[in-house]
Amino acid sequence: MTNGTILNSKLFRIFFICAFFLVVATFSKSAVAQEKAPQGSEKKFDPQPLIMEHIGDSHFWPMAIPLVEEKLLPLPVILYTDKGLEVFSSGHLKDGATYQGNYYTYKLEENHIKVVEADGKISETIKPLDFSITRNTISMMVSLAIIMIVFLSVAASYRKRPGKAPKGLQSFMEPLVLFVRDDIALPNLGVKYTRYMPLLLTIFFFILLNNVLGIVPFFPGGYNLTGNIAITGVLAVIILLVVNFSANKHYWKHIFMPNPWWLFPIMIPVEIVSVFSKPIALMIRLFANITAGHIVGLSLICLIFIFRSFAISPVSVIFVTFMDCIELLVAFLQAYIFTLLSALFIGMAIQEHH
Amino acid sequence: MELVTPAIGLVFWATVCFLIVLVILGKFAWKPILNAISEREKSIESALSMAEAAKEEMARLTSENDELLKQARIERDQILKEAKQMKDMIVNEAKDAAQVEGARMLERARLEIDNQKAIAMADVKNQVASLSLEIAEKILRKQFEDQKKQDALVADLLREVKLK
Structure with a gap:
């Protein structure tokens, strides 16, 4: 058939x-x-x-046409770390800024949320699972x-x-x-x-x-x-x-x-x-x-x-x-x-x- | 490579959302929609087949009516023919019966007449006989009133007897 x-x-x-x-x-x-x-x-x-x-x-929603006007709406970030859940707005991470969460400090690098260690370097060992609303x-x-x-x-x-x-x-x-x-x-x-x-x-x-x-x-x-x-x-x-x-x-x-x-x-x-x-x-x-x-x-x-x-x-x-x-x-x-x-x-x- | 590495978050949310929507739509949208469509298809199908059947029934009835009409005509013709035959027969029978009856009555009348005639003739004969006897008596009485004539006759008669 x-x-x-x-x-x-x-x-x-x-x-x-x-x-x-x-x-x-x-x-x-x-x-x-x-x-x-x-x-x-x-x-x-x-x-x-x-x-x-x-x-x-992306962790942002583009509100206007790219290249003409940069206008990004922040979206919620949900991270599952080894210490617990982290929920915050992606607006905190705009333009490479770091954000001090409950357990770690986070930074957006190449569209991925990475954990920043105390010395300012990106951690290789701690990798939180990203359940963000992207x-x-x-x-x-x-x-x-x-x-x-x-x-x-x-x-x-x-x-x-x-x-x-x-x-x-x-x-x-x-x-x-x-x-x-x-x-x-x-x-x-x-x-x-x-x-x-x-x-x-x-x-x-x-x-x-x-x-x-x-x-x-x-x-x-x-x-x-x-x-x-x-x-x-x-x-x-x-x-x-x-x-x-x-x-x-x-x-x-x-x-x-x-x-x-x-x-x-x-x-x-x-x-x-x-x-x-x-x-x-x-x-x-x-x-x-x-x-x-x-x-x-x-x-x-x-x-x-x-x-x-x-x-x-x-x-x-x-x-x-x-x-x-x-x-x-x-x-x-x-x-x-x-x-x-x-x-x-x-x-x-x-x-x-x- | 970035492009072909599935992100865990999107996988999670996609699975959850897709399954929720699948269950909700399956229960409240797809089932009623498909049922309604197939029901409608069935009803259209049955309506069409019913129309077809009605058409066939109509054609059958029409042909049956024609047949019946034809049969009725034939029957009517036959009945009329039979009636005519019956009428002719009855008329003929009546005619025959009348003729027979007439002939019988004539015969009877003739017999009666004959009888009456015979009776009348017998009667006349009797009357003529008695009249003739009376007349003869009267004539004889007249002729034999005087003795001489009687004697003459007797003598005459006796003379004849002698000759024999």
Whole structure:
């Protein structure tokens, strides 16, 4: 069943389009890298810290456009040290300042909170675990809140008008829900699809919304959540757990009892690697696609500052507009692929016959 | 490398928040939404099949009606034919019966007439006989009033007897 689904023409077309745009994205990225290369004089603008600052996480929320006006909203810092919990505002750590906490003195170095010893040096031994509410944490909470509000209200309108045609937000969301059900869950999971629908729908809309919000340059967007390895890693681990906890005996038999017995020493390690490689592929794919898109977009914007000329801005704007269109496609495509492959892996683990 | 090192804090918060949202949405959003959609699909499906069935039933009824009408027409024709036949038969029977009855009555009348005639003839014969006897008596009485004539006759008769 699954083979037939993968090989059908619709999926092939989607994969083909995806591959095409990935190639395009890679080319434009390398072109930007070449243009960035010469950085001789000290007056030259270096886009790398700016791009990395955007791609990565931060203890501050940027309130205004970077480079034009520096305005950062401090966020709460939560540290788990060996002596206990520390909670304070990241505003205390602004511009490399040190902060005397309850147990240690802290300093922000390269976006990481480090413990400063009495002699002013950064401690190598004491490394507190950082559970701070960072920019990505807040944006994740905001996006999850948006998803909750949207779908709880959609559910309410289903309850209010049972059996009627969808209306408003409901009619906007219903095709997407049906898409996940009919094109992702049903063909891959078969009759047992209802059990996995909540997970697939939540993952699909979470990735889709954050991909799209990542393209938006201002609140509530302007971050890189689905291009963060921690987020994609959490999603991949959830899929790994769901796949292996819902697997039936055929799946385990396939891993631990390959058909000819003399293949045991080769096949068992291969199969065990494949168990982990599938979610790792999910994690890397989403992370790399979204991060690459953000890097390309920002690099194109940075061209204006690299050349220190307004004349280049139309070129940048045209390229960025083009990139944003591709990103919009990638946003949907990556959400689709992540959900589809999750459904496929679960389907492979629960199917009855090989 | 910084970019591919997951931050423990984000992993923690992402896991917690995602699972909470998954549970809440699973219970209060996805289940009602999917149930409502599949229920609506089922109702649409059943409505369509019901419409199809109604259409078929309608067609069946129409053809049945036509059939019935045709049958009724045939039956009516047959009844009419039978009625006509019956009428003809009854008329013919009545005619026959009338003829037979008429013939019988005529026969009876003729017999009666014959009888009456015979009775009347017998009566007339009797009357003629008695009248003739009376007349003969009267004539004889008149003729044999005087003795001489009687004697003459007797003598005459006797003469005839002698000749024999």
